[in-house]
Amino acid sequence: MSTTKRYRSCILGTCCVPWSGTFDFEEDIFRRSVRHQIASGIHDLYIFGTAGEGYAVTDKQFDEVTRVFLEETHADGIQSMVGLISISLPTVIERIERARDMGARCFQISLPSWGVLNDAEMEVFFRETCGRFADCEFLHYNLMRTGRIITGDEYGRLAEMYPNLVATKNSTADVPRLTSLMKDAPQLQHFITEGGFPIAAMMGECGFLISYISTNFARATEFYQAGRAQNEAKLASISKDFPGLIAAFKDAVGTSAHIDGAFDKMFCRVHDPEFPLRLLPPYSGVSDTAFAHYLELLKQNHPDWLP
Numbered sequence: 001m002s003t004t005k006r007y008r009s010c011i012l013g014t015c016c017v018p019w020s021g022t023f024d025f026e027e028d029i030f031r032r033s034v035r036h037q038i039a040s041g042i043h044d045l046y047i048f049g050t051a052g053e054g055y056a057v058t059d060k061q062f063d064e065v066t067r068v069f070l071e072e073t074h075a076d077g078i079q080s081m082v083g084l085i086s087i088s089l090p091t092v093i094e095r096i097e098r099a100r101d102m103g104a105r106c107f108q109i110s111l112p113s114w115g116v117l118n119d120a121e122m123e124v125f126f127r128e129t130c131g132r133f134a135d136c137e138f139l140h141y142n143l144m145r146t147g148r149i150i151t152g153d154e155y156g157r158l159a160e161m162y163p164n165l166v167a168t169k170n171s172t173a174d175v176p177r178l179t180s181l182m183k184d185a186p187q188l189q190h191f192i193t194e195g196g197f198p199i200a201a202m203m204g205e206c207g208f209l210i211s212y213i214s215t216n217f218a219r220a221t222e223f224y225q226a227g228r229a230q231n232e233a234k235l236a237s238i239s240k241d242f243p244g245l246i247a248a249f250k251d252a253v254g255t256s257a258h259i260d261g262a263f264d265k266m267f268c269r270v271h272d273p274e275f276p277l278r279l280l281p282p283y284s285g286v287s288d289t290a291f292a293h294y295l296e297l298l299k300q301n302h303p304d305w306l307p
């Protein structure tokens with residue numbers, strides 16, 4: 001089994017989608033936000049994960065946002081990825097076809113979630129995505145919302161079947177789970193969020209899935225580079241701020257919102273005061289007051305995590 005990674009190690013960032021008060025796509029703000037991330041050194045970007053409300057967009061919104069996203073990321077050295085979240089496999093297939101027609105070749109898939117897939121159903125899912133679109137590459141977004149976490153061992157087998165399964169996205173700091181990802185599916189690039197990245201990075205090459213430390217891209221890049229260099233002391237020294245950063249957004253938001261995008265849109269607004277906080281209905285976004293509280297907490301307790 002080749003252990004050469006099928007996707008580069010890098011920082012992988014989400015692009016949140018700004019909506020107007022009438023839930024129209026705020027194209028200019030979106031373009032500005034994508035450009036800002038690229039200018040800040042985040043060269044691998046995706047739309048329509050959870051923060052990007054991939055679960056909530058209509059087909060019309062999917063097409064509209066995808067077209068603009070692909071335009072903004074069409075540049076040397078930039079890798080764009082289009083996310084697909086749906087409980088309908090035919091919808092996933094149709095969206096891949098349409099985005100592919102617009103030029104997309106890299107996709108982010110997650111399992112349908114209405115009923116937890118059994119092994120045979122999971123085989124069909126990968127056959128109809130990775131198998132069906134052999135000229136495209138796929139990252140699998142592994143999350144409990146689907147009811148099933150794919151194990152390192154299962155990824156190893158899927159990777160043998162599908163050379164175009166290139167990466168995974170995992171939000172975990174669980175050592176056995178990270179060990180299995182790195183050991184049993186070494187050919188995939190595993191993107192890990194803030195909590196687990198320092199652990200995974202000490203095991204070998206991995207990617208960093210950036211979330212709440214996106215408020216300061218320069219420091220986030222230092223954190224990622226410390227992982228690449230397996231500099232344990234530096235990883236630990238940067239990570240010691242993380243509990244405080246998590247407390248800041250949790251304190252500010254309380255129970256008023258719970259979907260990732262509610263938080264991620266606050267991180268976007270830290271960079272652009274015009275970035276709207278609302279989520280597509282029925283989900284609640286964060287209020288202006290809660291955002292102001294979050295910003296105040298950052299200013300008071302973590303000014304070095306501001307842009």
Ligand SMILES: N[C@@H](CC=O)C(=O)O
Pocket residue numbers: 014048049050051052170171193209211260
């Ligand atoms: N919030 C991220 C996933 C992090 O685990 C996303 O929106 O895809």
